[in-house]
Amino acid sequence: MATLLLLLTPPVLSAALAAVVRPYRRAVGWANALLSLVSIGGALTLWAHVLAGHVVTSGPGEFLRVDALSALLGFGVSVVGALAAWLGPGLSRGEDYDAIQTRRFRIFANLFTFTMLFAVSASSVGFMWIAIEATTITSAVLIPLHLSKASVEASWKYILLSSVGIALAFAGTVLAYVDFVAIVGRQDAALNWPVLVAAAPSLHPEVMRLAFVFVLVGYGTKAGLAPMHTWLPDAHAEAPAALSAMMSGVLLAVALYAVIRWAAVANATLGAAFTDQFFLGLGLLSLGMAAFSLVRQHNYKRLLAYSSIEHTGLVCVGLGLGPLGTFAAMLHLLNHTLAKSMLFFLSARVQQRYQTTRIGEVTGLLQTMPATGGLFAAGLLALAGLPPFGIFVSEFALLRAGFAAGRFWAMGLVLLLLTVAFVGVIAHLNRMLYGAPSPRVPRGEPSRWPLIPLALCLAALVVLGLTIPSPLERLIAGIAGTFVP
Amino acid sequence: MDATFSQLAMLGSSLMLIFGLILLWRRRVPAYINAFTGQSVALAGVAGATGYFGTESELYWVAAFVLLLKGLVIPSLLRRMGRRFGSERELDPYVNTATSLLLAGLLVLFGYAVMRPLVVTSRLPTRASMALAMGLILVSLFVIVTRKKALTQVVGFLMLENGIALLAILGTYGIPLIVELGVFLDALLGFLVMQIFVYRIHETFETIDVEQLSRLRH
Numbered sequence: 001m002a003t004l005l006l007l008l009t010p011p012v013l014s015a016a017l018a019a020v021v022r023p024y025r026r027a028v029g030w031a032n033a034l035l036s037l038v039s040i041g042g043a044l045t046l047w048a049h050v051l052a053g054h055v056v057t058s059g060p061g062e063f064l065r066v067d068a069l070s071a072l073l074g075f076g077v078s079v080v081g082a083l084a085a086w087l088g089p090g091l092s093r094g095e096d097y098d099a100i101q102t103r104r105f106r107i108f109a110n111l112f113t114f115t116m117l118f119a120v121s122a123s124s125v126g127f128m129w130i131a132i133e134a135t136t137i138t139s140a141v142l143i144p145l146h147l148s149k150a151s152v153e154a155s156w157k158y159i160l161l162s163s164v165g166i167a168l169a170f171a172g173t174v175l176a177y178v179d180f181v182a183i184v185g186r187q188d189a190a191l192n193w194p195v196l197v198a199a200a201p202s203l204h205p206e207v208m209r210l211a212f213v214f215v216l217v218g219y220g221t222k223a224g225l226a227p228m229h230t231w232l233p234d235a236h237a238e239a240p241a242a243l244s245a246m247m248s249g250v251l252l253a254v255a256l257y258a259v260i261r262w263a264a265v266a267n268a269t270l271g272a273a274f275t276d277q278f279f280l281g282l283g284l285l286s287l288g289m290a291a292f293s294l295v296r297q298h299n300y301k302r303l304l305a306y307s308s309i310e311h312t313g314l315v316c317v318g319l320g321l322g323p324l325g326t327f328a329a330m331l332h333l334l335n336h337t338l339a340k341s342m343l344f345f346l347s348a349r350v351q352q353r354y355q356t357t358r359i360g361e362v363t364g365l366l367q368t369m370p371a372t373g374g375l376f377a378a379g380l381l382a383l384a385g386l387p388p389f390g391i392f393v394s395e396f397a398l399l400r401a402g403f404a405a406g407r408f409w410a411m412g413l414v415l416l417l418l419t420v421a422f423v424g425v426i427a428h429l430n431r432m433l434y435g436a437p438s439p440r441v442p443r444g445e446p447s448r449w450p451l452i453p454l455a456l457c458l459a460a461l462v463v464l465g466l467t468i469p470s471p472l473e474r475l476i477a478g479i480a481g482t483f484v485p
Numbered sequence: 486m487d488a489t490f491s492q493l494a495m496l497g498s499s500l501m502l503i504f505g506l507i508l509l510w511r512r513r514v515p516a517y518i519n520a521f522t523g524q525s526v527a528l529a530g531v532a533g534a535t536g537y538f539g540t541e542s543e544l545y546w547v548a549a550f551v552l553l554l555k556g557l558v559i560p561s562l563l564r565r566m567g568r569r570f571g572s573e574r575e576l577d578p579y580v581n582t583a584t585s586l587l588l589a590g591l592l593v594l595f596g597y598a599v600m601r602p603l604v605v606t607s608r609l610p611t612r613a614s615m616a617l618a619m620g621l622i623l624v625s626l627f628v629i630v631t632r633k634k635a636l637t638q639v640v641g642f643l644m645l646e647n648g649i650a651l652l653a654i655l656g657t658y659g660i661p662l663i664v665e666l667g668v669f670l671d672a673l674l675g676f677l678v679m680q681i682f683v684y685r686i687h688e689t690f691e692t693i694d695v696e697q698l699s700r701l702r703h
Contacts, residue, residue, distance in 0.1 A: 126664035133671045153698040171649045178656030206602030
């Protein structure tokens with residue numbers, strides 16, 4: 001109970017503090033930054049509990065429930081939440097945001113973190129849905145922090161498409177619940193995930209198929225899976241960098257989390273073959289769409305956004321490849337969270353210095369900002385799947401799982417598309433790193449300490465590229481064991 | 486008893502679907518708002534009837550909430566927006582009225598096809614109406630996709646939510662009340678945020694025609 005509060009209350013406290021103190025004061029930002037570390041502590045404690053073999057539950061009717069999957073996602077969300085608290089608007093000087101905008105960011109970013117943490121720790125799929133719907137509301141408010149035509153347009157697309165998608169996911173939830181009530185009868189805990197899974201073998205397969213398709217399309221919209229991804233590049237490119245990092249780094253993962261929960265229910269009713277074909281199909285489609293969009297990008301924030309679709313697609317493919325594939329997918333999820341949030345924060349530094357998001361107008365990055373440029377290059381190389389970074393290991397594990405499962409054609413296609421994406425990313429990176437810097441762009445780093453947490457992300461990626469630490473391996477093995485029959 | 490209930494559920498669901506179809510052939514914002522209000526009242530009626538015949542007292546609360554929130558609060562907020570943007574009519578949707586109505590008819594049929602497994606396995610007196618709820622969900626989606634004014638899209642989204650609520654009431658006699666309350670809260674907050682954005686779109690683009698929102702095509 002106490003550890004769950006440790007995880008969930010810090011963002012609420014930070015949001016309340018930012019709401020009460022007006023105008024914004026820097027002390028609020030520092031309190032927020034320190035509280036975000038408490039949240040990480042809570043996540044790590046939960047992780048330890050789960051590894052000790054417990055499923056942590058609390059509240060009336062097991063309202064909150066943390067198993068291996070929740071622990072992994074909870075950790076990811078709290079880490080990116082902390083990065084946003086430390087590097088978001090409101091701590092260092094000389095930023096583009098005024099006090100009103102900073103206060104709004106601190107309120108809603110913390111609420112956003114809270115809704116994501118709540119989504120992964122709620123036991124009931126009903127509350128999970130409510131929390132994920134709330135993530136749309138809390139994040140959409142922040143996209144037009146700088147009011148412009150483009151940001152208003154991006155946030156309208158985001159809120160409309162995500163709300164509609166989420167509504168469809170609710171329709172899927174209701175359809176499954178209709179069948180549950182028809183067979184098991186009404187009971188208060190019926191929407192609790194363990195109860196659903198236990199009852200799943202007796203549910204009607206035809207109804208479950210229908211329900212899962214609704215859930216997959218619904219949460220898949222939020223996860224940025226093609227062809228429901230159209231909101232994603234706009235929203236990620238127009239949002240403030242800290243919000244893009246949170247959306248790309250963990251919001252997509254939280255939406256996939258909801259799909260995985262439902263896939264476990266559907267698998268118990270239908271066997272894994274049904275969900276596998278959807279995961280493989282949507283995953284490959286997203287991967288393909290993103291790989292070719294990466295090649296013809298002119299805007300580096302959109303480049304990062306399309307890369308998120310690519311990696312979400314990869315995770316999705318992994319989920320369709322049995323226990324080994326699920327293991328690789330979860331590892332990939334964590335790697336992508338680290339790499340992508342780091343890159344979005346770096347992109348903010350580049351944008352602040354060059355005052356543009358066009359790739360063609362950013363030249364000589366390594367000369368202008370050596371440290372930022374170096375980290376940016378390392379991050380993009382990691383995303384492109386080069387060793388010694390973690391993404392190489394998880395992509396390799398994914399391909400191996402696919403070949404072991406006999407999916408030769410699909411894996412061949414994945415390899416081909418990964419190559420396309422690789423070429424796209426590297427070509428754009430080269431254009432930004434080298435060349436003569438424009439004379440109107442001042443040289444040097446604007447501030448140094450924000451580079452420390454970002455370098456830590458990169459260090460973690462390198463560690464994950466060399467070895468998978470035993471606690472992580474056991475946690476992910478626990479997920480693969482629970483969710484794949 | 487069951488026969489009466491079945492017919493009442495069918496009547497309520499049909500009314501809701503017809504109110505949904507109004508979005509396809511009327512062009513003025515006040516007509517949309519009235520249609521949504523009528524639909525919400527019908528939803529409250531179905532909830533109340535299901536509560537009475539299914540002896541689920543929780544559904545009376547749901548009916549009261551629907552009436553208060555979707556029958557009163559949201560329509561009055563919509564009317565305020567309507568007074569501001571009401572002059573912007575839905576003159577030139579992506580799909581014209583005649584084709585829209587035809588496609589909506591096909592969507593309702595498709596709803597019947599989609600819901601067949603559920604209708605066949607269910608023993609509830611309300612089972613026949615569930616297909617209409619699915620029809621309403623699909624028609625609302627169609628409205629959101631094919632209409633150009635932000636305000637029309639918002640009303641379409643609200644009707645989509647009504648369709649899902651109808652499905653939940655007919656199929657399960659109500660999801661657990663605590664979850665239902667959370668859903669209502671989300672619906673209200675979501676609507677309020679959408680409202681803010683409609684005003685923002687109007688401020689920055691001087692129209693609520695989302696066809697003008699095309700800067701971000703790459």
